[in-house]
Amino acid sequence: MSGHGSVEDARPGRIDAVEVRHPWRWVALAVIAVLVAMLAHLLVTSPAFDWAFTLEVMNQTAVIRGLLLGTLLMTVLAMVIAVVVGVLLAIARLSDNPLLSGAAWVYTWFFRSIPRYVLLFLTGTLGALFADGLSLGVPFDFLLTDVLGTPELRFFSVDQATVYAWLGGYAGGVLALGLSEAAYMAEIARAGLLSVDRGQHEAAAALGMTQRQVMRRVVLPQAMRVIVPPTGNEVIAMVKDTSLLSALPVTVELFYQVTLISGRTYQVLPALAAAVIYYLVLTSVLMVGQHFLERRFGRGFGQGAGARTAAAGVAVGPGAQK
Amino acid sequence: MSAGAAREPLVRAVNVHKSFGQVEVLRGVDLDVHAGEVVCLLGPSGSGKTTFLRCINALERIDGGRIRVDGELIGLEERGGRLHRLPDARIAAQRRDIGMVFQRFNLFPHMTALENVTEAPVRVRGVARAEARERALALLERVGLADRVHNYPAQLSGGQQQRVAIARALAMRPKLMLFDEPTSALDPELVGEVLAVMRELAADGTTMVVVTHEVAFAREVADQVVFMDGGVVVERGTPADVIGAPRHERTRAFLARVRDDD
Numbered sequence: 403m404s405g406h407g408s409v410e411d412a413r414p415g416r417i418d419a420v421e422v423r424h425p426w427r428w429v430a431l432a433v434i435a436v437l438v439a440m441l442a443h444l445l446v447t448s449p450a451f452d453w454a455f456t457l458e459v460m461n462q463t464a465v466i467r468g469l470l471l472g473t474l475l476m477t478v479l480a481m482v483i484a485v486v487v488g489v490l491l492a493i494a495r496l497s498d499n500p501l502l503s504g505a506a507w508v509y510t511w512f513f514r515s516i517p518r519y520v521l522l523f524l525t526g527t528l529g530a531l532f533a534d535g536l537s538l539g540v541p542f543d544f545l546l547t548d549v550l551g552t553p554e555l556r557f558f559s560v561d562q563a564t565v566y567a568w569l570g571g572y573a574g575g576v577l578a579l580g581l582s583e584a585a586y587m588a589e590i591a592r593a594g595l596l597s598v599d600r601g602q603h604e605a606a607a608a609l610g611m612t613q614r615q616v617m618r619r620v621v622l623p624q625a626m627r628v629i630v631p632p633t634g635n636e637v638i639a640m641v642k643d644t645s646l647l648s649a650l651p652v653t654v655e656l657f658y659q660v661t662l663i664s665g666r667t668y669q670v671l672p673a674l675a676a677a678v679i680y681y682l683v684l685t686s687v688l689m690v691g692q693h694f695l696e697r698r699f700g701r702g703f704g705q706g707a708g709a710r711t712a713a714a715g716v717a718v719g720p721g722a723q724k
Numbered sequence: 725m726s727a728g729a730a731r732e733p734l735v736r737a738v739n740v741h742k743s744f745g746q747v748e749v750l751r752g753v754d755l756d757v758h759a760g761e762v763v764c765l766l767g768p769s770g771s772g773k774t775t776f777l778r779c780i781n782a783l784e785r786i787d788g789g790r791i792r793v794d795g796e797l798i799g800l801e802e803r804g805g806r807l808h809r810l811p812d813a814r815i816a817a818q819r820r821d822i823g824m825v826f827q828r829f830n831l832f833p834h835m836t837a838l839e840n841v842t843e844a845p846v847r848v849r850g851v852a853r854a855e856a857r858e859r860a861l862a863l864l865e866r867v868g869l870a871d872r873v874h875n876y877p878a879q880l881s882g883g884q885q886q887r888v889a890i891a892r893a894l895a896m897r898p899k900l901m902l903f904d905e906p907t908s909a910l911d912p913e914l915v916g917e918v919l920a921v922m923r924e925l926a927a928d929g930t931t932m933v934v935v936t937h938e939v940a941f942a943r944e945v946a947d948q949v950v951f952m953d954g955g956v957v958v959e960r961g962t963p964a965d966v967i968g969a970p971r972h973e974r975t976r977a978f979l980a981r982v983r984d985d986d
């Protein structure tokens with residue numbers, strides 16, 4: 403204190419201090435730069451890489467079909483099932499009805515326990531269960547036939563071969579990925595529903611809304627704010643899990659098509675690079691989509707609202723005077 | 725419902741009992757509220773005021789006694805000589821005629837002020853959108869928020885939010901308005917604007933049951949003041965009697981404490 407009289411004058415003025423230095427940032431920068439340079443050098447000069455071939459692979463009709471149908475469309479369809487089933491499971495799980503909440507719990511337990519690759523494999527073989535094919539109609543109608551002599555009560559039937567083809571193909575993939583993902587979406591949706599204040603349920607109920615209306619109009623829209631960000635992660639994970647579809651087998655799928663080409667040509671690295679690039683592009687596009695969804699469901703909350711509050715705050719006074 | 729209902733009080737609560745687990749929170753509460761009347765419920769914290777108010781619109785389910793609003797049993801139905809609890813849809817229908825304003829506003833944060841007010845008339849009453857909007861604008865103007873209709877709740881002050889909440893409840897054209905400490909979550913300088921709106925409603929003949937700690941408001945606006953403690957009504961009467969000349973020691977002690985706060 404005593405020796406610094408000149409720095410601490412009576413009324414301190416403008417600060418002209420030495421900024422804190424960050425020497426390690428420069429070290430880190432140098433290390434990263436060297437690593438990136440090495441990697442780039444390797445990718446460009448290595449004889450195992452052939453960028454022209456990578457481009458060629460990316461342009462193959464079969465690869466593009468695999469990307470659009472097996473990866474992109476499959477992701478969309480599976481996630482639609484997952485979100486719908488997941489939200490229903492979450493509502494069931496939170497209901498007062500012990501049967502519903504128990505069933506939802508068992509569902510989540512079952513599908514979270516089975517690795518997706520195993521589940522896809524299993525789905526492909528499930529046709530074996532349906533030796534008589536699959537029908538839509540009155541359950542256990544054959545018992546009625548035995549007792550009452552009624553005819554078969556079935557509106558719609560397919561034989562076992564068809565069931566095999568469905569479960570062991572694209573539909574099986576959508577179903578298995580969608581139902582498995584629903585178990586994870588259920589947990590996400592449950593967290594979202596629980597994040598909505600009880601007062602919201604009560605205010606809506608006090609206006610005379612039925613439980614369904616309370617859920618649809620008041621609780622779910624608010625829960626979406628909490629549900630959307632982790633769901634974005636799930637979508638991106640799903641994009642990558644479509645690469646497991648060959649277990650079924652589904653062959654219109656990006657990764658499978660690329661491995662076919664690499665197996666045929668022995669150009670493994672450049673072929674895989676094609677898949678990697680497509681996955682990067684797809685994920686980037688999805689991240690943009692997620693950003694807009696978050697904005698949509700963030701209405702009235704968070705930063706957007708805050709900024710407008712600041713603007714509105716200027717006029718609060720006169721408004722309040724009325 | 726029945727003929728001669730006009731002479732009946734709009735709200736008739738008889739011997740209402742309510743327990744949470746082992747704890748009996750309401751121990752035989754009686755209350756009559758006539759159409760056009762303003763009743764203020766006073767009482768210390770934990771005396772059961774909020775719980776009783778929530779029983780009137782079946783947000784809580786009562787264990788004993790009966791509550792009738794406009795002659796209709798709330799939450800129950802007498803059928804074949806037995807009482808039956810009403811299913812959710814029927815209870816929802818009963819709540820449509822009873823507006824409620826909460827301590828913490830509970831506006832829908834994802835909707836603008838205008839949407840908050842039109843939501844229930846459109847979805848629940850099936851009022852045409854244009855008509856609901858027109859009425860909502862009129863109501864928002866009435867509570868002094870004509871220039872705030874497109875703001876989200878997060879963009880409004882507490883007092884403004886509570887006034888939107890009042891407009892939201894009024895939009896259903898309720899027969900009865902319930903207020904649970906509508907001003908106690910507000911900064912002191914915002915209390916006045918909400919009480920002003922409520923004063924106006926009272927003057928217009930709105931039937932109101934108001935839980936409040938605003939003794940001055942109760943004294944000025946209430947037709948009947950009810951003092952509750954320990955889950956029972958200790959004292960009731962005109963504001964002049966209950967607030968001006970309380971007969972019970974507990975009422976006197978409570979009023980002394982509340983006035984000290986002012």
Ligand SMILES: Nc1ncnc2c1ncn2[C@@H]1O[C@H](COP(=O)(O)OP(=O)(O)OP(=O)(O)O)[C@@H](O)[C@H]1O
Binds near residue numbers: 744770776
């Ligand atoms: N959902 C609940 N579960 C258990 N106990 C409850 C519940 N709601 C209220 N209680 C209890 O019931 C009693 C009465 O509560 P209530 O909220 O009705 O009091 P109050 O008179 O409104 O008090 P305050 O002036 O603090 O709002 C309290 O002891 C409270 O702890």
Ligand SMILES: [Mg+2]
Binds near residue numbers: 774775905
């Ligand atoms: Mg209370």
